[in-house]
Amino acid sequence: MNSEPRASTSAQGIHVVAKPMGPMCNLACEYCFYIEKKALFGEGENFRMSDDVLTSFVKDYIASQPTPVVEFVWQGGEPTLMGLDFFKKVVHGQKPFARKHRLLIIIIAKVGQGNLKITCQLLRSGMQ
Numbered sequence: 001m002n003s004e005p006r007a008s009t010s011a012q013g014i015h016v017v018a019k020p021m022g023p024m025c026n027l028a029c030e031y032c033f034y035i036e037k038k039a040l041f042g043e044g045e046n047f048r049m050s051d052d053v054l055t056s057f058v059k060d061y062i063a064s065q066p067t068p069v070v071e072f073v074w075q076g077g078e079p080t081l082m083g084l085d086f087f088k089k090v091v092h093g094q095k096p097f098a099r100k101h102r103l104l105i106i107i108i109a110k111v112g113q114g115n116l117k118i119t120c121q122l123l124r125s126g127m128q
Contacts, residue, residue: 019034
């Protein structure tokens, strides 16, 4: 029996966790490693991912993936502080690529408090 590991024949993608609100959050969890990162930004920073950056990120991230499944993970701080319109823009930016037989998955990593209403609105609307 051959015990050598077999080389994978399927393409491997990369995995990025995007933080559209940077370190902004509506909680103060003791375990949070990221909220202190606010100190790295200059005064007056609004921490919001701009529409231009969002458009480039969606396009370039999908283009960089050699896999049929592309996962978009939005984390924070608290990503739902971006509001429902931000995630609608995400879906709109993904639509041209979804037609090319790629499965695009959106994951919103949150702690389950605060902007649950936005998360529910996203799910109810089918993110259209």
